[in-house]
Amino acid sequence: MIVPILLTAIALILAYVGSHKKLSRGQFLFVALFFGSGIVFVLFPDLANRAAKALNVGRGADLLLYFAVLSGVLIAANFYFRLKQNERVLVELVRRLALLAPMHPNSGEAQEGV
Amino acid sequence: MLDCSWVVIPAHNEANTISAVLASVRALVPRIVVVDDGSHDATSAHALAAGATVLRHPVNIGQGAALETGIRYALEQGAQYIFTLDADGQHDAAALLDLSSTLEATGADVVLGSRTLGRTDGMPLSRRLVLKLAVAFTRMHTGMKLSDTHNGLRLLTRAAAQRIKITQPRMAYASEILTQIRSLGLRWAEAPVTVHYTEYSLRKGQRNSAAFGILLELLYASLTR
Numbered sequence: 001m002i003v004p005i006l007l008t009a010i011a012l013i014l015a016y017v018g019s020h021k022k023l024s025r026g027q028f029l030f031v032a033l034f035f036g037s038g039i040v041f042v043l044f045p046d047l048a049n050r051a052a053k054a055l056n057v058g059r060g061a062d063l064l065l066y067f068a069v070l071s072g073v074l075i076a077a078n079f080y081f082r083l084k085q086n087e088r089v090l091v092e093l094v095r096r097l098a099l100l101a102p103m104h105p106n107s108g109e110a111q112e113g114v
Numbered sequence: 115m116l117d118c119s120w121v122v123i124p125a126h127n128e129a130n131t132i133s134a135v136l137a138s139v140r141a142l143v144p145r146i147v148v149v150d151d152g153s154h155d156a157t158s159a160h161a162l163a164a165g166a167t168v169l170r171h172p173v174n175i176g177q178g179a180a181l182e183t184g185i186r187y188a189l190e191q192g193a194q195y196i197f198t199l200d201a202d203g204q205h206d207a208a209a210l211l212d213l214s215s216t217l218e219a220t221g222a223d224v225v226l227g228s229r230t231l232g233r234t235d236g237m238p239l240s241r242r243l244v245l246k247l248a249v250a251f252t253r254m255h256t257g258m259k260l261s262d263t264h265n266g267l268r269l270l271t272r273a274a275a276q277r278i279k280i281t282q283p284r285m286a287y288a289s290e291i292l293t294q295i296r297s298l299g300l301r302w303a304e305a306p307v308t309v310h311y312t313e314y315s316l317r318k319g320q321r322n323s324a325a326f327g328i329l330l331e332l333l334y335a336s337l338t339r
Contacts, residue, residue: 080334084334087175087283088281090173090175091175091176091179091283094171094172094173094175094179095171095179095182095183095186097171097172098149098169098170098171098172098183099169099183099186099187099190101169101170102147102167102168102169102187103158103162103167103168103169103170104162104167105162105163105164105165105166105167
C-alpha cells in the first residue's frame with residue numbers, strides 16, 4: 001500500500017522541481033540522483049539492506065537515514081550561502097539608496113524618508 | 115585636524131540618546147553624519163534637528179553596513195579624518211580628543227579606543243568576562259596585541275578609510291576591521307577612552323550571547339574569503 005503512495009509523492013516532487021527550470025546542471029544531477037535512488041529503494045527495499053551490509057552499516061533503513069541527514073545538512077548549507085549572497089546584494093542596494101538622498105540639517109528636505 | 119574631520123555615527127532606534135550625543139560631539143567636530151539604519155522611531159528627525167547630516171537605510175541591515183555607508187559618504191565629502199562613535203551615549207565626546215591626540219603623537223593610520231586602557235563605569239562582570247575572551251580570541255585571530263576589541267570608538271585617516279572595506283554587515287565587522295588593518299599593513303595605536311555602561315546602553319546594546327553569532331560570521335567569512 002505504501003509503495004504507490006511513495007512513488008506518487010516522488011513523481012509529484014520531481015514534476016514540481018522540473019517545472020522550475022532554474023537548476024544548474026550540478027543541481028539537477030543531485031536532485032535526479034537523490035530521487036532516482038529513492039525510487040530504486042522504494043521498488044527494491046532489499047537493495048538498501050544489501051548495500052548497508054556491504055558498507056557494514058547493519059540495516060538498510062539506517063543507511064538511508066545517514067544519507068538523509070547528510071543531504072539535509074548539504075541543503076541547509078546551500079540555503080545559508082544563498083542567504084548570505086542575497087544579504088550582500090541587499091546591503092549594496094540599501095547603501096546606494098541612502099547615499100542618493102542625504103538629508104541635510106538646514107534644508108529640512110526629505111524628512112519623510114526616501 | 116578636527117575641522118577637516120567627519121564623525122560617523124551608526125544609529126538604530128536611538129531617538130532617546132542621539133540628540134545629547136550629537137550636542138556633545140558637535141561642540142568638538144561640526145561635521146557629523148548619522149546613518150539611520152532603518153529605525154522605527156524618530157532617530158532621523160532628532161539627528162537632523164541636532165545639526166547632523168542623515169543618511170537613511172530604508173531597512174535595517176546592520177551596524178557594520180551602516181558604518182561603511184557613513185564612511186563612504188564622509189570620504190565623498192572630502193573628510194581627511196573619520197571618527198566612528200556609538201549612538202547610545204556610552205562614549206564621551208571628549209574621547210574624540212584622546213583619539214586625535216594619540217593619532218598625532220603616534221602617526222598611526224588607525225586609532226582604536228580601548229576600555230581597558232581607559233575607564234569604564236558600570237560594566238557588569240559577565241560583560242567583563244566576555245570581553246576578556248573576545249580580546250584573547252582577537253589576539254589569536256589577528257595577531258594584534260590589543261587591549262580591547264569591539265569598541266565603537268575609532269579614528270581613521272582618509273588613506274586608511276579608503277583602503278578598509280567593511281563587508282560584514284552585522285557585528286562581525288569590528289573583527290573584520292582589525293583583520294584588514296593587519297593585512298593592509300596599516301599602522302595602528304590604541305587610545306584610552308571612557309565608556310559608560312548605563313541601564314539604557316546595556317539594554318540597547320549587544321547581549322553577551324552575540325559573541326557566538328560573531329564567531330559564526332567570522333567562520334563564514336574565512337570560508338568564503
